[in-house]
Structures are given as structure tokens and as C-alpha cells.
Amino acid sequence: EPEVTQTPSHQVTQMGQEVILRCVPISNHLYFYWYRQILGQKVEFLVSFYNNEISEKSEIFDDQFSVERPDGSNFTLKIRSTKLEDSAMYFCASSEGGGVLQNEQYFGPGTRLTVT
Amino acid sequence: GIQVEQSPPDLILQEGANSTLRCNFSDSVNNLQWFHQNPWGQLINLFYIPSGTKQNGRLSATTVATERYSLLYISSSQTTDSGVYFCAALPYYGNNRLAFGKGNQVVVIP
Secondary structure, eight states: OOOOEEEOSEEEEOTTOOEEEEEEOOTTOOEEEEEEEOTTSOOEEEEEEETTEEEEEOTTOOTTEEEEOOSSSOEEEEESSOOGGGOEEEEEEEESOOTTSSOOOEEOOOEEEEEO | OOOEEEEOSEEEEETTOOEEEEEEESSOEEEEEEEEEOTTOOEEEEEEOSSEEEEETTEEEEEEGGGTEEEEEEOSOOGGGOEEEEEEEEETTSOOOOEEOOOEEEEEEO
């Protein structure tokens, strides 16, 4: 069964450093997402991406964050200058469609980001 | 935005017992998903169930969209069922952000 993959599984970085989290969505999916979960809290939406542009973003997704689909298979989340409060599990997800059609979202296993 | 409330927040079960987890949502939805978060933090898709009933082994789910709730049933629970169960809803009015509840923490003891 096709699945979303994410690398690395765990990343430790120092405050102020840039990190790039990588995801390979399911190949025929057209909508891509990033969510995050701070330890012990619920999962929160960050951003959705369709047709090579951001379609929606939350208030969490400020200028420190950016997303990119650099080639036909990868989808990345970049955090420019990490802060302690960016420590969280980051989940990538994809769906075949959006809105009312084919909108089941498939989640990857997550990248645990630890900022020290 | 849409509000998603899950109950009970915590549940302790004896192995072999049955349980029901509830998810209430505040608005019409066109997507409702249940996930199980395992001890490694991974979110495992359980059900995509915007309406109706589905079964997968010892788990089943029912969503009554007109009354804005969904139920997840665990039958004959096993210790591997332990973890956090999340409900997530996509509102009908067009955005694609899944709104998650706070989860049901389930512990199954042998």
C-alpha cells in the first residue's frame, strides 16, 4: 500500500539554525500538508500546498517557515531560524483531492524536531 | 473554525473489555478521520468516515453527520490498543485543514 515517507525521523538542532524536513507524498496525490504536535498537545495544522503554491496557512506558519516542492516527488518544510518552541513532532500528509472530493489525508510517520 | 471535542479524555481498560470513544464536532463536515498514535508518536490511519459505519477487525466506527458526532468502538481490547486516539474533522465550507481533537488516552492493562 502506498505511504507517505518522512526523513529524518529525528533531528536535533541548535537554536538559531535552519532545518529542512523532508517528505515524499503518495505519488498520485495533488494536495500536501504539514502539521505539528507539541509534546502532550493536539495536532495542529500548519500549511496546505496545491498546484505549486500555498493554498492555506495557519497563524503558526509565520515568516520563519517556508514550504517547497523542489522536484516531482519531494515536499519540504524549512524553518529558517529555529526557536526552542519549535520543538515538536512534524507530520507531512497528502490527499488525492481537496474540498469535498477524495479528501482523505494520509499521514507520514513524523519527524521529531528537538531544538536545544 | 470548527471545534472537535473528544470524550472521555482518559480511559483504563482491562484486557478483553469493550469501549466506546466519542467525538463531537461543531459544524458540518465532509471528512472525519480517526487515528491511533502509537508509543513512537506515529499517527496510524484507522478510519475515513464522514458518514455511516465501517469495521476493521476489532475496531469499528460510526459517524452520524446530521447529529455531528462520531463513535469509535474497540472490542476485546488488547494491550497493543493502548495509546492516544485522535478524531479529526474537515469542515464542509471548503478549507482543507483537518481540525484535531485533544485525543482519548487509552491504557489497556493485562
